[in-house]
Amino acid sequence: MNTQTILGKGQPGAIVHTIRNNCTEVGVKCCPNHKESKKSKEQSKWERRAESKALTRTVMARLNNYLEDQERIDPINKAEYKRWRKRYNHSFFCCHYVEQHGDGIVTDKFCRQRWCSVCSRIRAANSIKGYGNTLEELPDLYFVTLTIRNVSGDALRQSMDGMQAVWRKVYRKLRDEGYKPKGYKKMEVTYNPVKKTYHPHYHLVISGQIAALRLQSLWMDYYGVDAGQGGQYVTKVTDERKHGSIIELMKYCHKVLEQGKVHPAALHTIHKALLNRRTFGAFGIKKLQDINVEPEEVEISQVNWLPKQTTIYIWNQWERTWVNSKGDSFVKWNNPRTEKTIQHNETTAHYEQSG
Numbered sequence: 398m399n400t401q402t403i404l405g406k407g408q409p410g411a412i413v414h415t416i417r418n419n420c421t422e423v424g425v426k427c428c429p430n431h432k433e434s435k436k437s438k439e440q441s442k443w444e445r446r447a448e449s450k451a452l453t454r455t456v457m458a459r460l461n462n463y464l465e466d467q468e469r470i471d472p473i474n475k476a477e478y479k480r481w482r483k484r485y486n487h488s489f490f491c492c493h494y495v496e497q498h499g500d501g502i503v504t505d506k507f508c509r510q511r512w513c514s515v516c517s518r519i520r521a522a523n524s525i526k527g528y529g530n531t532l533e534e535l536p537d538l539y540f541v542t543l544t545i546r547n548v549s550g551d552a553l554r555q556s557m558d559g560m561q562a563v564w565r566k567v568y569r570k571l572r573d574e575g576y577k578p579k580g581y582k583k584m585e586v587t588y589n590p591v592k593k594t595y596h597p598h599y600h601l602v603i604s605g606q607i608a609a610l611r612l613q614s615l616w617m618d619y620y621g622v623d624a625g626q627g628g629q630y631v632t633k634v635t636d637e638r639k640h641g642s643i644i645e646l647m648k649y650c651h652k653v654l655e656q657g658k659v660h661p662a663a664l665h666t667i668h669k670a671l672l673n674r675r676t677f678g679a680f681g682i683k684k685l686q687d688i689n690v691e692p693e694e695v696e697i698s699q700v701n702w703l704p705k706q707t708t709i710y711i712w713n714q715w716e717r718t719w720v721n722s723k724g725d726s727f728v729k730w731n732n733p734r735t736e737k738t739i740q741h742n743e744t745t746a747h748y749e750q751s752g
Contacts, residue, residue, distance in 0.1 A: 440702045444730040449514035450492060451717045455739045456512070456653050456664070457489040463661035481665070488513040495710040495719045495727055502700050507692040511676070512668055517649050519692040524647045524677065527684035528581055532602060532643050535579055535682075539609035540642055541601050543616045544628035547594035550663070554670040557584065557597050561674075564599065567615045568680065571608065578612070579604045579681030581643075586651045586670065588663040595667065600646055602634060604681075650676040659742045703727070 436444075464478045464485070471478075487508045492515055494505035507516050532538070543564075548556045561584070571578050582601035589596065603609050609631050617624050634642050651667050653659065677690075684690075710719030710727040717736070719727035 437701050439698060439700065440728060443728045445518065446515055447718045447728050448730045448732055448735055449518055450712065451714065451739055452735060453491065453514045454489060454714050455742050456659055457485045459659045459661045459742060460485045460665060463665060484510065491515055493712050497700060497706060497708050499705045500699055500701065502698055504696045506694050509692055511650060511671060512653065514653065516692050520690055521647045523688060523690045525644060527688035527690060528679055528682065529643055531682050532581055533639055535604040537605050538602050538634040538639060539606055540632045540634050541603055541609050541612060542598060542628065542630040544598040544624060545620060546623055547589060547592065547596045550595060550666040553595045553597065553666060557670055557674065560597060563619045566619065567612060570615055571612060576608045576611065577681060578608050581646060581679045583646060583650060584676040586667050588655055588660060588667065590655050590660055602642065602646060654738065657738050657741065
């Protein structure tokens, strides 16, 4: 298995395990057949990070605009809205500076929030490093989806509490019946902008067809008609799709966009329901030692695509990258689809703020 050198805080030159595609951050281009371009892995990582940063800034601006409006409409809860604006501002300025010292770089602090696309990518990549190889080695792997019916925003957090309680009962029941379930699960929430409802559900991979089917059966026993038979899936994960399925499972717990649009009120509802809630977790397996899933507050790494120099790059949303005092860009990325999405939602945010 290949390894990769990553300079971490307090661990210069530390060697960490990586998986087959050697990705340091999970992006939409990751797949079982993913191939690196001629660019260095580090440069490609930073290009993906810049793309995520640009999108996160746009989403956080929309959320802050929404909360400013709510403060005026509902002054009684002004203190709560201010607390949330502080959280979103923290993500707005996540990884705001990049300092270059020779051929080394030091990033500004990461916000570590699950709604931040930058930190979500890092968290997903670390999860894959910690659990990916172990999961791929499990025999007879199945992808399972466990759902309940869509709920209103007011009922979302309570519904998720109930789902987590049922999961614990189902898992305990499986073990009591002699199964030894091994796998990885995540709770995800999607939003239906037409019906304005929310769909909390579990995605998981589990070893063994019998265990997978029994898990689905127990879930249906607890929820009955409220589960919705059509939403429960048990699918065999072939060897060819195993790697890609694991990456997809660990990518995010909710989408920041629905059909290319930011829905700030719905996003804020989801964030409140997810606050202080564990949404990812392995069962029956252990992660590799010395792999911290959460992003470090500060990241130290190397740059090999720029000349050695001492300079500071500051995020420029108009340029969609970090720029130093000379006007030099740290990296450049090109994804027309993401750029179109950002432009559309930036325009919408400006209209809302000035209207």
